[in-house]
Amino acid sequence: MSCDIPELTAHLGYRLRQLSNHVSQAFSRKLAAKDVTVAEWTVMRRLYPVESVAPSQLADAMGMTRGAISKLADRLVAKSLVVRDASATDGRAHFLRLTAHGAEMVPALAALAEQNEAECFAHLSSADRAVLERILANAVVQLRITATPVE
Amino acid sequence: MSCDIPELTAHLGYRLRQLSNHVSQAFSRKLAAKDVTVAEWTVMRRLYPVESVAPSQLADAMGMTRGAISKLADRLVAKSLVVRDASATDGRAHFLRLTAHGAEMVPALAALAEQNEAECFAHLSSADRAVLERILANAVVQLRITATPVE
DNA sequence: TATTGTTATACTCTATAACTATA
DNA sequence: TATAGTTATAGAGTATAACAATA
Numbered sequence: 001m002s003c004d005i006p007e008l009t010a011h012l013g014y015r016l017r018q019l020s021n022h023v024s025q026a027f028s029r030k031l032a033a034k035d036v037t038v039a040e041w042t043v044m045r046r047l048y049p050v051e052s053v054a055p056s057q058l059a060d061a062m063g064m065t066r067g068a069i070s071k072l073a074d075r076l077v078a079k080s081l082v083v084r085d086a087s088a089t090d091g092r093a094h095f096l097r098l099t100a101h102g103a104e105m106v107p108a109l110a111a112l113a114e115q116n117e118a119e120c121f122a123h124l125s126s127a128d129r130a131v132l133e134r135i136l137a138n139a140v141v142q143l144r145i146t147a148t149p150v151e
Numbered sequence: 152m153s154c155d156i157p158e159l160t161a162h163l164g165y166r167l168r169q170l171s172n173h174v175s176q177a178f179s180r181k182l183a184a185k186d187v188t189v190a191e192w193t194v195m196r197r198l199y200p201v202e203s204v205a206p207s208q209l210a211d212a213m214g215m216t217r218g219a220i221s222k223l224a225d226r227l228v229a230k231s232l233v234v235r236d237a238s239a240t241d242g243r244a245h246f247l248r249l250t251a252h253g254a255e256m257v258p259a260l261a262a263l264a265e266q267n268e269a270e271c272f273a274h275l276s277s278a279d280r281a282v283l284e285r286i287l288a289n290a291v292v293q294l295r296i297t298a299t300p301v302e
Numbered sequence: 303t304a305t306t307g308t309t310a311t312a313c314t315c316t317a318t319a320a321c322t323a324t325a
Numbered sequence: 326t327a328t329a330g331t332t333a334t335a336g337a338g339t340a341t342a343a344c345a346a347t348a
Contacts, residue, residue: 005257005261008197012284013175013178013267015288015291019294020172023167024164046159054330055329055330065318066330068316069330070331093324093330106156110156116164117163120163120164121290128286131282132163140166145169188337206306206307215339217308218339218342220307221309222308222337223338241347242306
């Protein structure tokens with residue numbers, strides 16, 4: 001026989017992706033009702049508590065290229081959720097800022113995030129939930145993961 | 152203050168996506184050296200132990216549309232890793248099958264999967280690893296997740 | 303009519319690299 | 326010359342829907 005190859009399901013990476021995709025897709029469907037993608041929500045959530053952020057800062061924080069952030073910002077501007085401000089001191093620099101309309105939407109979107117979280121992890125015992133939280137947080141530190149997930 | 156919104160990092164879904172993206176992207180980079188994507192590997196791994204599989208079966212098993220499977224198959228055929236056979240009994244039906252070249256590649260690709268798994272989860276204690284395995288496997292059952300993850 | 307599979311179209315996200323304007 | 330940001334291009338993935346051939 002030629003089957004000395006482990007099953008796909010034997011890999012933690014496979015299981016992780018399976019569950020993560022399910023959770024993200026469920027969230028994506030909820031956000032779609034508000035015409036917002038997960039990437040757009042993540043930007044909005046990051047802009048919400050601050051005055052404004054430079055695209056380059058956002059790119060670093062989210063582990064995306066500046067080109068990708070530019071396109072994301074284009075979509076958010078087209079939806080009137082975000083505006084671009086020119087810097088007063090540096091002719092090259094810009095800042096992204098939530099519009100009043102964008103800021104108003106954040107609590108509702110955050111509620112969808114909470115709802116998704118509740119639905120997807122309702123089956124976990126509180127002990128399992130705590131363990132999973134600890135393992136995931138620790139893995140992010142151990143693997144030196146800095147990027148914000150988008151997909 | 153307007154900050155009654157939970158941090159992004161407070162969500163299990165966020166952490167899960169962060170780790171899952173890291174693991175998948177690391178795997179994707181390893182596979183790229185062999186000019187294979189994660190989705191292509193998953194198809195190859197599924198074809199490996201069997202004679203042949205219909206595109207529709209593959210679509211169901213992987214949670215993808217038939218159109219998506221068609222495109223994936225096109226790429227695998229273009230790379231001479233897979234061939235399409237016509238069914239002898241049903242003029243509509245086709246089957247996908249690994250070429251000799253494709254089958255030869257599977258063990259090397261499986262080794263990359265093992266290597267990625269080892270690198271990404273080396274920091275886990277064996278107890279944590281067992282717990283994570285149990286939690287993930289149980290979540291897949293509880294949430295009735297049937298699709299093979301691709302991204 | 304229903305089913306198999308392909309094809310067309312469109313959208314999101316990704317990356318590299320060329321480009322503009324400014325420092 | 327280096328930097329900030331945009332834009333162009335290309336590729337992989339997603340989905341819906343139209344289509345051909347066959348059952």
